[in-house]
Amino acid sequence: xxxxxxxxxxxxxxxxxxxxxxxxxxxxxxxxxxxxxxxxxxxxxxxxxxxxxxxxxxxxxxxxxxxxxxxxxxxxxxxxxxxxxxxxxxxxxxxxxxxxxxxxxxxxxx
Amino acid sequence: xxxxxxxxxxxxxxxxxxxxxxxxxxxxxxxxxxxxxxxxxxxxxxxxxxxxxxxxxxxxxxxxxxxxxxxxxxxxxxxxxxxxxxxxxxxxxxxxxxxxxxxxxxxxxxxxxxxx
Numbered sequence: 001x002x003x004x005x006x007x008x009x010x011x012x013x014x015x016x017x018x019x020x021x022x023x024x025x026x027x028x029x030x031x032x033x034x035x036x037x038x039x040x041x042x043x044x045x046x047x048x049x050x051x052x053x054x055x056x057x058x059x060x061x062x063x064x065x066x067x068x069x070x071x072x073x074x075x076x077x078x079x080x081x082x083x084x085x086x087x088x089x090x091x092x093x094x095x096x097x098x099x100x101x102x103x104x105x106x107x108x109x110x
Numbered sequence: 111x112x113x114x115x116x117x118x119x120x121x122x123x124x125x126x127x128x129x130x131x132x133x134x135x136x137x138x139x140x141x142x143x144x145x146x147x148x149x150x151x152x153x154x155x156x157x158x159x160x161x162x163x164x165x166x167x168x169x170x171x172x173x174x175x176x177x178x179x180x181x182x183x184x185x186x187x188x189x190x191x192x193x194x195x196x197x198x199x200x201x202x203x204x205x206x207x208x209x210x211x212x213x214x215x216x217x218x219x220x221x222x223x224x225x226x
Contacts, residue, residue: 031213032213032214036217041222042219042220043201043217043218043219043220044153044201044217044220046216046217049214089152089153091153093213093215096143096158096165096166097143097155097158097166097169098143098145098153098155098203098215099155100145100152100153100154101152102151102152103152
């Protein structure tokens with residue numbers, strides 16, 4: 001059974017810092033891994049999707065890496081801004097369903 | 111091309127009533143997934159449907175919950191005799207299951223169910 005763990009559960013940093021969010025999964029047989037952003041009371045915004053054959057994806061200040069063999073992914077946020085404050089969810093996809101982590105609640109302090 | 115549409119966005123029910131949540135997939139998508147997010151928890155898979163077929167309902171509670179995806183019209187998640195513990199955000203996702211994007215799921219904005 002696939003299990004996804006995100007560390008830390010919560011993170012608070014001052015504006016401008018670079019930061020790393022971690023995601024680990026127990027079964028390396030995945031099709032892809034996706035990072036989402038969720039604002040309080042809102043839906044999911046897809047940030048980056050890494051196919052199983054890829055090692056990383058970049059979008060603006062965001063960079064996500066995937067090491068399938070070790071069951072790990074990281075989301076790197078450069079030059080953080082208060083608008084980055086949200087919960088970040090990692091999800092891995094097997095044959096059909098997505099399995100989500102519990103999320104990292106990120107607060108960027110001005 | 112409109113995204114995944116869920117309605118209503120917010121639904122309030124009293125204990126014992128029925129809740130019906132609707133999901134219209136993206137155009138051309140024939141596969142629908144339902145996920146539930148309980149307060150302060152991550153999203154959990156509930157059910158995966160194709161048109162007129164339930165493919166995987168391993169995440170569905172055994173009682174009171176049912177889902178369908180008819181040949182015509184939206185997918186429906188139905189909760190009978192709701193209890194306070196059913197209060198959650200229910201998200202729907204769809205995928206084409208063919209082509210380069212076949213494994214990618216696109217999410218709707220969710221329906222927030224509150225049971226009084």
